[in-house]
Amino acid sequence: VEGEDAEALDALLDPLHPADIADLLEQIDPRDRKALLTLWKGGLDGDILSELDDNLREQIIADLAPADLVAAVRELETDDVVDIVEDLEPVQQRAILAGLSPADRVAVEKALAYPEYSAGRMMQTEVVRMPEDWTVGQAIDFMRASPGQLPDQFYHVILVDPRMRPKGYVQLGRLLSSKREVRLADILEDSFRTFGVEDEQGAVAYAFNQYHLISAPVVDADERLVGVITIDDAMEALDEEHEEDILRLAGVGGESELSDSVRETTRQRFPWLAVNLVTAILASGVISLFEDVIAGLVALAVLMPIVASMGGNAGTQSLTVAVRAIATRDLTGSNVWRVIRREVAVGLVNGLIFALVMGAIGWAWFGAPMLGVVIAAAMVINLVVAGLAGTAIPVILEKLKVDPALASGAFVTTVTDVVGFFAFLGLAALILL
Amino acid sequence: VEGEDAEALDALLDPLHPADIADLLEQIDPRDRKALLTLWKGGLDGDILSELDDNLREQIIADLAPADLVAAVRELETDDVVDIVEDLEPVQQRAILAGLSPADRVAVEKALAYPEYSAGRMMQTEVVRMPEDWTVGQAIDFMRASPGQLPDQFYHVILVDPRMRPKGYVQLGRLLSSKREVRLADILEDSFRTFGVEDEQGAVAYAFNQYHLISAPVVDADERLVGVITIDDAMEALDEEHEEDILRLAGVGGESELSDSVRETTRQRFPWLAVNLVTAILASGVISLFEDVIAGLVALAVLMPIVASMGGNAGTQSLTVAVRAIATRDLTGSNVWRVIRREVAVGLVNGLIFALVMGAIGWAWFGAPMLGVVIAAAMVINLVVAGLAGTAIPVILEKLKVDPALASGAFVTTVTDVVGFFAFLGLAALILL
Numbered sequence: 001v002e003g004e005d006a007e008a009l010d011a012l013l014d015p016l017h018p019a020d021i022a023d024l025l026e027q028i029d030p031r032d033r034k035a036l037l038t039l040w041k042g043g044l045d046g047d048i049l050s051e052l053d054d055n056l057r058e059q060i061i062a063d064l065a066p067a068d069l070v071a072a073v074r075e076l077e078t079d080d081v082v083d084i085v086e087d088l089e090p091v092q093q094r095a096i097l098a099g100l101s102p103a104d105r106v107a108v109e110k111a112l113a114y115p116e117y118s119a120g121r122m123m124q125t126e127v128v129r130m131p132e133d134w135t136v137g138q139a140i141d142f143m144r145a146s147p148g149q150l151p152d153q154f155y156h157v158i159l160v161d162p163r164m165r166p167k168g169y170v171q172l173g174r175l176l177s178s179k180r181e182v183r184l185a186d187i188l189e190d191s192f193r194t195f196g197v198e199d200e201q202g203a204v205a206y207a208f209n210q211y212h213l214i215s216a217p218v219v220d221a222d223e224r225l226v227g228v229i230t231i232d233d234a235m236e237a238l239d240e241e242h243e244e245d246i247l248r249l250a251g252v253g254g255e256s257e258l259s260d261s262v263r264e265t266t267r268q269r270f271p272w273l274a275v276n277l278v279t280a281i282l283a284s285g286v287i288s289l290f291e292d293v294i295a296g297l298v299a300l301a302v303l304m305p306i307v308a309s310m311g312g313n314a315g316t317q318s319l320t321v322a323v324r325a326i327a328t329r330d331l332t333g334s335n336v337w338r339v340i341r342r343e344v345a346v347g348l349v350n351g352l353i354f355a356l357v358m359g360a361i362g363w364a365w366f367g368a369p370m371l372g373v374v375i376a377a378a379m380v381i382n383l384v385v386a387g388l389a390g391t392a393i394p395v396i397l398e399k400l401k402v403d404p405a406l407a408s409g410a411f412v413t414t415v416t417d418v419v420g421f422f423a424f425l426g427l428a429a430l431i432l433l
Numbered sequence: 434v435e436g437e438d439a440e441a442l443d444a445l446l447d448p449l450h451p452a453d454i455a456d457l458l459e460q461i462d463p464r465d466r467k468a469l470l471t472l473w474k475g476g477l478d479g480d481i482l483s484e485l486d487d488n489l490r491e492q493i494i495a496d497l498a499p500a501d502l503v504a505a506v507r508e509l510e511t512d513d514v515v516d517i518v519e520d521l522e523p524v525q526q527r528a529i530l531a532g533l534s535p536a537d538r539v540a541v542e543k544a545l546a547y548p549e550y551s552a553g554r555m556m557q558t559e560v561v562r563m564p565e566d567w568t569v570g571q572a573i574d575f576m577r578a579s580p581g582q583l584p585d586q587f588y589h590v591i592l593v594d595p596r597m598r599p600k601g602y603v604q605l606g607r608l609l610s611s612k613r614e615v616r617l618a619d620i621l622e623d624s625f626r627t628f629g630v631e632d633e634q635g636a637v638a639y640a641f642n643q644y645h646l647i648s649a650p651v652v653d654a655d656e657r658l659v660g661v662i663t664i665d666d667a668m669e670a671l672d673e674e675h676e677e678d679i680l681r682l683a684g685v686g687g688e689s690e691l692s693d694s695v696r697e698t699t700r701q702r703f704p705w706l707a708v709n710l711v712t713a714i715l716a717s718g719v720i721s722l723f724e725d726v727i728a729g730l731v732a733l734a735v736l737m738p739i740v741a742s743m744g745g746n747a748g749t750q751s752l753t754v755a756v757r758a759i760a761t762r763d764l765t766g767s768n769v770w771r772v773i774r775r776e777v778a779v780g781l782v783n784g785l786i787f788a789l790v791m792g793a794i795g796w797a798w799f800g801a802p803m804l805g806v807v808i809a810a811a812m813v814i815n816l817v818v819a820g821l822a823g824t825a826i827p828v829i830l831e832k833l834k835v836d837p838a839l840a841s842g843a844f845v846t847t848v849t850d851v852v853g854f855f856a857f858l859g860l861a862a863l864i865l866l
Contacts (some may be wrong), residue, residue: 017624019643128606140545140573144609153647154606155588173561173587177576191450198695210452212648212665214586226472232645239642240673243757246682250753251746258754258763262778269750273783276746277791280739288735295729301734302721305850307740313684313709317702319685321691324676332689335460345695350706357711414476417738428583 004404009040022051025060026259037063050080053257055264056086061092066383070099077152078104079124079233082111086121106134110226119204120197122237123218123227126151129158130184132167137180139170153230155214159184164224166217168192194219197226201237206329208234208426244326248405249320251276283308283417288424295431299366300428303375307424310354311382311416318343323404326394340391347387351380374431378424382416389415442473451626455484458493459692462806472497477501479517481727486690487520494525500721503532510585512557512666515544519554539843543659552637553627554628555670556651556660570613572603578609586663588647592617595658599650601625630659634670639762641667641720642851652754678760679791681838682753684709708843716741723858726866732799733861736808740857744815744849751776751823752845756837773824780820784813805866811857815849822848 013021024050025033037044037060040103044064049057049072061069061084073081073096076187081100097105107125114120128150137272139157143150156169168188176188207213208231220228247256252271256265287294287304290319294301298408322339325331331339357377363369393411394404446454458466458481459485470477470493477497482490482505494502494517506514506529514533518526518541530538540558549552561583572590576583579849589602601621610619627650628637640646641664651660680689686704689698720727720737729758758764764772792809796802825835826844 013602020643023763026763027765029771062487101618129635140609143606144612146610149611149759150606153604155647165733171575171586172609173583175580176573176605176609177583179577208581208770209668212451212452214665231664231668232647233644235664236829238668238672239620239675242679243761246675246753246757249683250749251677251753252750256754258758258768258772262775262782265779266782267777269747270786273746273751273787274744277739277787281740281794284735284739284752287738289729291735294734295731296554296757298724298728299721301727302717302724302736303732305741306710306717306718309716309850310706310709314702314708316683317685317705320679321685321689324621324679325691328676329807330456330459332460335691338462339691342695342698346698346702349463349695349699350703354702354706361714421738424535 009036013040018045018047019051020432021048026053026056026257034063034102042067044072045079046074046076050076050083051119053259055085055257058087061088065075066095066099067331070096071092074099074101076301077126078107078111079122079126081108082121082311084117085318086112108123114197117201118197119195119199119201119218120227120390122201122204122233123197123229125227126154127158127217127225127228128156129160129166130152130224132159132161132185134184135161135180136178136182136184136187137195138173139175139184140180140195142253153232154227154228155230156189158185158225158228159216160225166194166219166225169215169217171280197219197418202241203325204229205234205238205241209238241327245323245405248403249323253411276413279410279414282414284419286421287419287425290421290429293425293429296433297371297428299368299371300425301363303371304421304424306358307375307378307382308417308420309380311386311420312413314347314350314383315386315390315412315416316409317409318347318387319394322391322394323408326398331395336391336395340388340395343387343391344384345387347383347385348380349385355379368430368432371428374427375424376422382420385419386412386416440510442469444503446473451478451480454481459486459690463678467496469576476707479505479507479513481515482506483509486659486692488689488690489692490517491520494521499528499532502748503529507532507534509711510557511540515554519549522600531750536542540687547630550634551630552628552632552651552662553660555634555637555666556630556662557584557666558660559587560650560658560661561587561589561597562593562597562658565618566590566591566593567617568613569608569611569615569617569620572608572612572617586665587661588623589661590617591650591661592621593658593660593672593758599627599652599658602648602650615717623694629654637662637673637773638674640668642671644739674760678723678756678838681843682756684842705843706833709846712843712847712850715847716854717849719854720858723854723862726858726862729866730804730861731805732801733858735793736804737854737857739791740811741850741853742809742814743812744819745846747780747783747816748819748845748849749842751820752827752841755827756841759831759837764828767825769828773821775829776820776824777817778820780816780818781813784816787816790814803864804861807860808857810860811853814856815853818852819845821848 072094073084088220097108111121156171157175158169159165159167169192170184170187173190174187191211193207193211197220213229215228217225218229252269256268322331332433355376357370358379362375363372369417389412394408397404397407484734506517518529530541533541544554589604591602592599592600602625603617603620604622607620617813624644626640626644630651630653648661648663651662652659653659686701690703755764788809791812795808796805822845827841830837830840
C-alpha cells in the first residue's frame with residue numbers, strides 16, 4: 001500500500017467508513033502511519049479523529065497544522081468536539097476553540113466544565129424542543145422551516161415549559177402518524193426520564209439499557225433542558241465501562257489501548273504486579289512457618305500449590321460473578337445473604353468432589369493414605385472460604401466506595417493462598433507428624 | 434411488603450418500569466416471589482416477562498395459566514415474543530403460538546427457524562417500507578393513514594425496489610424537515626448497511642457500535658427485506674456478549690445468572706475447576722522432579738510459589754488485553770507481531786524490576802545471595818514467557834476457531850506455572866547444589 005501512490009491510496013480509503021479508517025491507522029506500524037498521513041493530506045477529517053484511540057489522536061493532532069485541525073473539527077456535533085478536545089494540551093485546546101463558531105465554542109466550553117465521564121460530557125447541545133401547547137402541524141411546519149438548524153440525528157421532539165423545563169417527549173414516528181391538529185401533549189411517550197448534567201456515564205448507560213431508551217434530555221441544576229443524550233453515545237459508554245471492568249479484573253489499567261507504547265504498558269501493568277508480589281510474599285511467609293514440616297515430608301511441597309491454585313480459581317469465579325452483579329445492580333442488600341449462602345454451598349459441593357478426587361490422587365501418588373486425607377480436608381476448607389471471600393470482599397469494597405473490579409482480585413487470592421497453605425500444611429503438621 | 438395486602442402491592446408496583454419489576458422478582462426470595470405472584474394476579478404482563486432472566490422466566494411461565502400467558506405475550510413485538518418462546522418446552526411453545534394472531538405466529542415461527550444468537554432472532558418483522566419513487570408527502574400521508582399498523586418504535590423508513598430488496602433508508606428527522614415534494618431517494622442516509630438473517634449477534638452488535646447505526650434492515654438469502662434490527666436490541670446483544678466474555682475469562686459458564694440454584698451454579702463452575710486441577714497436577718509433577726533439591730534447601734519451597742504467581746498474573750494481564758483486542762477486532766494479522774513484541778518487552782522490563790526487588794528480598798530473607806540470583810533469573814524468564822504465552826495463545830486459539838475467552842486462561846497459567854517452577858527449581862539445582 002505504501003508505494004507513495006497518493007491516488008491509489010485515495011481510491012482505497014475513500015469508500016471506507018471513518019471508523020474503519022481509524023482502526024486501520026491504529027493497527028499499522030508507526031512509521032507506515034506517518035507515511036500514510038503525509039501522503040494522504042486533507043483526507044483526515046473530524047469523523048476519523050473522533051474514532052481514534054485517545055493516545056494516538058493526541059499524537060496525530062500534534063502533527064496537524066492548526067488550520068487543518070480547526071477545519072476538521074468544525075463540522076462535528078458538539079459532543080464529538082468535546083470528546084476530541086478534552087484530552088488535549090491547553091495550547092491545542094485554545095487553538096481549536098478559537099476556530100469554532102461562537103455558539104459552538106460556548107457549548108464546548110460549558111461541556112468541558114462538567115466532570116469527566118458525566119452526562120454533561122456525553123450530551124449534545126443540539127436539541128429539538130417545542131412549547132407544550134403546540135400541535136403536530138405546528139411541529140412539522142417548524143421543522144420544515146428550519147432544515148439547516150436541526151441536528152444530524154434526532155429521534156424525539158422534547159416539549160418544554162416556558163422556563164425550559166422538559167415535560168415529556170414525542171417520538172418522530174408518532175408525530176408522523178398523527179393528524180396535524182393533534183396536540184403534541186396528547187401523544188407523549190409513556191416513559192420519560194431525564195438525567196442531570198453531573199450524572200455518571202455508567203449510570204446513564206445502565207438506564208438506557210435497562211429502560212430501552214433511545215434518547216433522553218439532560219437538565220441542569222435548575223431542571224432546565226441543556227442537551228440530549230442519544231443511545232449511540234450510551235452504547236459507547238456501556239462498551240467503555242465493560243472494557244474497563246474486564247481490564248481492571250485482570251489487573252490492567254482501564255485506559256489501556258493496543259497502540260500504547262512499551263513504556264506506557266509497563267507502567268499500567270506494574271502496580272498490580274507489585275500488589276501481587278506483596279500478597280505472594282505474605283503467602284510465602286505462611287509456608288515458611290512450616291519449613292520443618294516440609295523438611296520432614298517433601299511431598300507436601302509438591303502438593304501444596306494444588307490446594308492454593310484450586311482456591312484461587314474458585315475465588316475468582318465467585319468474585320467475577322459478584323463484581324458483575326454489583327455492576328448490573330443485580331446484587332443488592334436484599335439478596336446479598338442469599339448469594340453468599342449459595343456461593344458457600346457451591347464451594348462446599350465442589351470442594352467435596354475435588355477432595356475425593358485429590359485425596360485419592362494424593363494417596364496413590366505418594367502411597368500415604370493420611371496425606372490424601374490432609375489434602376482432601378484442605379481442599380474443602382479452601383473452596384468454602386473461596387466462595388465466601390469471593391462474594392463478601394467485593395460487596396464490602398463496594399460499601400467502602402472502592403471499585404470492586406479493581407481491588408477484589410488481590411484480596412481474594414491473598415485469602416485463598418494464605419488459607420490454602422495454612423490449612424494444608426497446618427493439618428499435615430497435626431496429622432502426619 | 435408481604436403482608437397479604439394486594440392493594441398496597443398494586444399501588445407499589447404499578448408506577449415501576451417493567452424492567453425494575455423484573456429485577457425485583459429476580460432479587461427476592463423464591464418463597465416471597467411465589468407469594469407475590471399469587472397475590473398480584475394479572476399484573477404480570479408480557480413486558481415484565483421479557484425482562485426476566487431465562488431460568489426464572491421458565492419457572493414463572495410454568496406456573497401461569499395458559500390463557501394468562503397468551504394474553505401477556507400477545508401485545509409484544511415479534512422479536513420479544515421470540516425471546517420468550519425460544520427457551521420454553523415444546524408444549525408451552527405450542528400453547529403460546531396457538532394464541533397469537535396468524536401473521537404474528539408465522540413471523541415467530543420463521544424467526545425460530547433461524548439459528549440462536551443470529552440476526553434473524555434479533556430482528557422484528559414490523560418494518561416501515563416504501564417504494565423507491567415516493568415523495569416525502571406520499572410517505573407522510575401513508576403513515577397518517579395507517580396509525581395502528583406502524584411499529585411502536587421506528588426511526589427510519591426503508592426504501593425497497595419492486596422485488597423487496599432494500600435500497601437505502603431515510604431518517605424520520607430528515608423526512609420531517611423536508612418539503613412534501615422532495616423525493617425520498619434524494620434524502621437517503623449516506624451510510625447504509627444490511628445484515629443477513631444468519632449473521633451472528635456479536636457481529637451485528639459490533640457493527641452497530643462501530644458505525645453508530647440506529648436501525649438496520651435484515652435481508653434473507655435472496656437479498657429481500659425480512660425485518661429490522663434496532664439499536665436497543667444491538668445494545669442488549671453487546672451487553673450479553675460482554676458479560677459472556679467476562680464470565681468465560683473467569684471460568685464461569687457464560688449463561689450464569691444470580692437467580693440460578695446451587696445445583697446449576699455448581700455445574701457451571703465445575704468444568705473449569707476440573708481443568709485447573711489437571712493443570713495444577715501437571716505443575717506439581719514438575720515440582721516432584723526436584724524433590725531432592727527441595728529436601729536439600731527448604732527455602733526453595735517457600736519461595737517457589739512467588740515466581741509462579743507473578744508469572745500467572747502477568748500472563749493474565751497479557752491474555753485479557755489480547756482476548757479483548759480480538760473481540761473488538763483491534764488485534765489482526767497486521768499488528769499481531771508488533772503486539773507480541775510489545776508484550777514480551779513489557780514482560781522483560783517488569784521482570785527485571787521485580788527480579789531486582791525479589792532478588793534482594795530472597796537474599797535478605799535467607800541470607801544466601803545465590804538464592805537471590807536464582808529467584809531473580811527465574812522471575813525474568815517467567816515474566817517474558819508470560820507476555821509471549823498471554824498473547825500468542827489466544828491468537829492461536831482464535832485461528833483454530835476456539836473461543837479464546839473460554840480456553841486461554843487454562844493454557845496460559847499452565848505455561849506460567851510449569852515454566853516458573855521449572856526455571857526456579859532447575860536454576861537452583863544448577864547453581865546452588
